[in-house]
Amino acid sequence: MNPLKKLAGQTAIYGVPSILGRFLNYLLVTLHTDVLNTTQYGVYSDLYTYVAYIIMVYSFGMETTFFRFANKANPREAYRNAGSFVFYLSTFVSVNLVIFSPTIASLLGYEGKAHYIIWLAVILWIDALVALPFAQLRYQNKPVRFAVYRLVNVVLVIVLQIFLLGICPKIHEGSFLPVLKPLVDLFFIPDYGVEYIIIANLIANAFYIIFLLKPILQIRFRINWQAFKPMFWYALPITITGIAGITNERLDIILLGDLLPEGFYPGKTNQDVQGIYGASVKLSVLMILGNQAFRFAAEPFFFSSAKDKNAPDLFARVFHYFVIAAVIVFVGVSVNKEFIATELLRSPEFREALMVVPWLLIGKLFMGVYTNFAIWFKIIDKTIFGAYFALTGAFITITANFFLIPKVGYIAPAYASILAYFTMAVVCYGYGQKHFPIPYNLKVAFLYLLAGILAVYVLGFLSLENKSLEYPIKLVITFVLVGVVFLVERKNLMKR
Numbered sequence: 001m002n003p004l005k006k007l008a009g010q011t012a013i014y015g016v017p018s019i020l021g022r023f024l025n026y027l028l029v030t031l032h033t034d035v036l037n038t039t040q041y042g043v044y045s046d047l048y049t050y051v052a053y054i055i056m057v058y059s060f061g062m063e064t065t066f067f068r069f070a071n072k073a074n075p076r077e078a079y080r081n082a083g084s085f086v087f088y089l090s091t092f093v094s095v096n097l098v099i100f101s102p103t104i105a106s107l108l109g110y111e112g113k114a115h116y117i118i119w120l121a122v123i124l125w126i127d128a129l130v131a132l133p134f135a136q137l138r139y140q141n142k143p144v145r146f147a148v149y150r151l152v153n154v155v156l157v158i159v160l161q162i163f164l165l166g167i168c169p170k171i172h173e174g175s176f177l178p179v180l181k182p183l184v185d186l187f188f189i190p191d192y193g194v195e196y197i198i199i200a201n202l203i204a205n206a207f208y209i210i211f212l213l214k215p216i217l218q219i220r221f222r223i224n225w226q227a228f229k230p231m232f233w234y235a236l237p238i239t240i241t242g243i244a245g246i247t248n249e250r251l252d253i254i255l256l257g258d259l260l261p262e263g264f265y266p267g268k269t270n271q272d273v274q275g276i277y278g279a280s281v282k283l284s285v286l287m288i289l290g291n292q293a294f295r296f297a298a299e300p301f302f303f304s305s306a307k308d309k310n311a312p313d314l315f316a317r318v319f320h321y322f323v324i325a326a327v328i329v330f331v332g333v334s335v336n337k338e339f340i341a342t343e344l345l346r347s348p349e350f351r352e353a354l355m356v357v358p359w360l361l362i363g364k365l366f367m368g369v370y371t372n373f374a375i376w377f378k379i380i381d382k383t384i385f386g387a388y389f390a391l392t393g394a395f396i397t398i399t400a401n402f403f404l405i406p407k408v409g410y411i412a413p414a415y416a417s418i419l420a421y422f423t424m425a426v427v428c429y430g431y432g433q434k435h436f437p438i439p440y441n442l443k444v445a446f447l448y449l450l451a452g453i454l455a456v457y458v459l460g461f462l463s464l465e466n467k468s469l470e471y472p473i474k475l476v477i478t479f480v481l482v483g484v485v486f487l488v489e490r491k492n493l494m495k496r
Helices: 003-035 038-059 062-072 075-099 101-107 114-139 143-173 178-184 194-211 213-217 225-259 270-305 311-335 337-344 354-373 375-379 384-435 442-459 467-495
Strands: none
Touching: 003 143, 038 075, 038 114, 038 194, 038 225, 038 270, 062 075, 062 114, 062 225, 075 101, 075 114, 075 225, 101 114, 114 143, 114 194, 114 213, 143 178, 143 194, 194 213, 225 270, 225 384, 270 311, 270 337, 270 354, 270 384, 311 337, 311 354, 311 442, 311 467, 337 354, 337 467, 354 375, 354 384, 354 442, 375 384, 442 467
């Protein structure tokens, strides 16, 4: 089978649970912005930023490490060693999070909310426990099973949140199915909002253990330290890279709350600003999902193809089509952001930061470019370079936000993201061409990106009083542009 078609197919399958899940989560944004106020949404965004950091420590880069050592050594032993280490590390951290939960909650500004920390500690522990079983499914080329398990989780999260946040309050008030009020009142707590989002995630994640019990037990929870030692040193830079990467992706929400002068936006607290910005970030999620689906499929693909003499040309073609897909997403979301926001962000106050969306998308696009360029140091076992590049990006992110947030507010994190990922991509490309040359066609990639930016800029002037006419026109123009790209690339696609 054509390797590019295989990669594209697996990327699509891996992307189904993520893309469909996030699409359905878009609908949850509608629920969240209807039920929660901007302050509560800020708390939710803040907490899950910390979660993103901690999960990097829990997984310790062992998924990528497993792929590398499964291809160069004993796959079963690599799986057991990686899974055992993640289990012991995550258990140790979660137990400590639970023990010190009151102190941690107080330090984060959530006095009396220790249950936030306890519940999230359990969610993170489950995520870590199933990380290697999911990686094994990817290694064994079982994307359908991977997708089904993820989809079940997504559906459970959505159903539970709709029930707890949308239906239970109405039953409790007696405005819907009053016959169920005595039953609902046994467990429903009206003051809960963010809590029910966390509870829904906790219950849904518990089902992962049921689905993956067999591969979990295959880990055996014993470590062959002699075989694990090189895995640890391979994974350590990946962990540093991941933590620095989360800094580039998620620290902006925390920094907005800490660095923005109170009253910068009249009538809004900094937690309100965090909530409004967090809602706008949701509109860039398609680019994030595309990057995630690509990474799920590409890591095992790149490792298995690395020894092929045609690997550099193959990797260059993968990059070419990745850029095309990313530019299409950038144009589609940027041009239609008002329409998307109107449908998803029910409260108008959540739409105040929509101007950041195109800039956020460009930053995420460069993140995907970096992901493509970064394969070289994983293939040649030089993951320390990944740590160097990611730490460089984190330094730029923190520094840029520190100087820009007090001056320009919402838009600062987007500018910082573009600068960080662009720098990482350029530096990674430069070093990569010395160690593992790949003939990327950067000229064509740049032209596609430039064309996309021009299209977004020009169509930004298309504004009609009749929005029911403007939105369909922009949608049609978007599809026309996609058709033009297909026509330009048709001959190349037919040759592949």
